[in-house]
Amino acid sequence: MLNILVAGLISLIITLIGTRSWILFLKRHAYGQFIRDDGPTTHHVKRGTPTMGGAIVLVAVVLGYLGSHWLLTLAGSMGFAGLDSSAQPLTVSGLLALGLMLALGAVGFADDFAKIRHARSLGLHAKAKLALQTVIGLVFAALALSFPDAAGVSPASPAISFGRDISWLTLPVWLAIPWILFIIAAYSNGANLTDGLDGLLTGVAAMAFVAYGVVNFWQWNQDCARQAEAGCYTVRDPLDLAVLAAAVGGALVGFLWWNARPAKIFLGDTGSLAIGGGFAAMTVLTRTELVGIVIGLLFVLEALSVVLQVGFFRLTKGRRLFKMAPLHHHFEMLGWDEVTVVIRLWMVAGIAIFGGVGLFYAQWVLAQ
Numbered sequence: 001m002l003n004i005l006v007a008g009l010i011s012l013i014i015t016l017i018g019t020r021s022w023i024l025f026l027k028r029h030a031y032g033q034f035i036r037d038d039g040p041t042t043h044h045v046k047r048g049t050p051t052m053g054g055a056i057v058l059v060a061v062v063l064g065y066l067g068s069h070w071l072l073t074l075a076g077s078m079g080f081a082g083l084d085s086s087a088q089p090l091t092v093s094g095l096l097a098l099g100l101m102l103a104l105g106a107v108g109f110a111d112d113f114a115k116i117r118h119a120r121s122l123g124l125h126a127k128a129k130l131a132l133q134t135v136i137g138l139v140f141a142a143l144a145l146s147f148p149d150a151a152g153v154s155p156a157s158p159a160i161s162f163g164r165d166i167s168w169l170t171l172p173v174w175l176a177i178p179w180i181l182f183i184i185a186a187y188s189n190g191a192n193l194t195d196g197l198d199g200l201l202t203g204v205a206a207m208a209f210v211a212y213g214v215v216n217f218w219q220w221n222q223d224c225a226r227q228a229e230a231g232c233y234t235v236r237d238p239l240d241l242a243v244l245a246a247a248v249g250g251a252l253v254g255f256l257w258w259n260a261r262p263a264k265i266f267l268g269d270t271g272s273l274a275i276g277g278g279f280a281a282m283t284v285l286t287r288t289e290l291v292g293i294v295i296g297l298l299f300v301l302e303a304l305s306v307v308l309q310v311g312f313f314r315l316t317k318g319r320r321l322f323k324m325a326p327l328h329h330h331f332e333m334l335g336w337d338e339v340t341v342v343i344r345l346w347m348v349a350g351i352a353i354f355g356g357v358g359l360f361y362a363q364w365v366l367a368q
Contacts (some may be wrong), residue, residue: 003068003088004213007243008250011064014270015254019056019214022267023258026050031116049263051111053319054271057251058105064247065098066090091237093155094244096140097281101248103136103278104188108269133273143181144284145173151225155236156180161287163296163363164233183289184280186252190299191276192269193306193326198261200328200342204298204349205275206252209245212282215360216242219286222364231367237288248278261339288360295356302326 002219052131069090073107110132111124126130145158159165171179222231234242252275258264267275276299293300309325310321319359323333331341 001217003072003243004217004246006071007064007068009016010067010248010250011060011247012254014060014063015056015251016257019053019255019258019265022053022056022242024244026052026265036295046320049267051116051266052109052257052258052270053265054105054267054269055265056276057255057271058102058274060251060254061101061247062098064308065094065244068243068247082336087341088243089241091240093285094234094240095154096144096155097241097244097278097285099183100136100140101274101278104133105270105274106137108131108271108273112270122244128217133188134181136179137184138177140184141177144180145176149236153234153236156284157287160289161345162290163360164287180284183284184277184302187280187283187296187299188273188276189297190303191279192272192327193302195267195272195300196326197328197338197342199256199259200265201267201272201275202252202256202259203342203346205279206249207350207353208279208295209249209252209282211357212286213242213245213249214357215286215288216245218361229365233287238286241282241285245282261342291356291360294359295353297352298345302328305330306355
């Protein structure tokens with residue numbers, strides 16, 4: 001438990017204090033955001049706002065996650081009573097999830113840098129971006145289905161899961177890998193699309209990762225490896241995943257101080273792709289893929305609005321289903337103030353997250 005609190009606190013302090021220096025650095029080098037011309041006109045005043053804020057978030061996550069392990073191990077070795085039992089070793093699951101975030105963050109960083117270099121709102125070519133995401137997703141999926149522990153439990157499972165694996169939906173490896181890849185692509189792009197208003201993605205993702213911290217901690221407390229009883233969970237490294245979730249949640253809460261309207265800095269693709277990848281990793285590694293759809297409902301709705309908009313436009317030869325996609329821009333075009341849109345979508349996301357955690361807990365109750 002102490003590991004979780006320390007990780008969240010370290011990452012929170014780093015983004016809360018360190019983001020200001022990152023903003024000054026980006027301003028000094030004129031690394032500012034370019035705004036799409038066909039978007040809401042109220043966004044034009046945001047042109048030039050520093051972007052690539054996801055970089056400081058990732059630094060905070062890495063230092064929070066690794067620092068909590070190191071500090072508690074050090075404290076335990078120095079003889080502080082009780083801390084030796086709180087210090088947990090790094091795990092394959094935690095490192096895989098962190099690695100996926102960093103890899104997708106690197107793709108986002110390249111995309112952000114291309115926008116700045118070419119002075120336009122479009123970065124990497126869509127095909128190049130998709131190809132990089134695909135390679136990263138395939139590597140993650142293959143590794144996550146490997147590295148079984150002494151009990152034969154690997155970080156990910158080939159079965160489709162709700163709050164735990166659904167045995168009759170176990171996939172062969174050649175289908176499990178594309179399934180995991182689809183989850184990664186869906187959430188990384190869903191988070192990317194959600195990041196269109198000041199503080200929107202940051203606030204929603206902070207709530208989602210805190211929720212996964214709770215889910216992971218509950219799974220650890222009811223781990224079959226610790227106490228084999230009705231309703232226990234077979235998850236590889238739930239406590240370490242809770243530590244990582246706390247590090248991400250803490251980093252995002254600290255970053256929100258600077259990202260709330262009027263934003264002093266944007267996450268950029270560096271942050272949004274990493275956040276989406278981290279969320280996808282949580283759903284896969286905790287065996288909560290279908291519950292994850294509820295917890296990450298806003299990501300799903302934002303992505304779905306774009307898919308529906310494009311499909312409707314093509315089928316009707318030019319008509320639009322929404323005034324503008326993604327979904328948050330539709331509400332802006334209806335005349336809602338940006339802050340109103342953000343707060344109401346936070347509320348929708350919060351209700352969905354609460355409902356998702358409720359479904360997770362309900363399944364445990366029914367298993368008793």
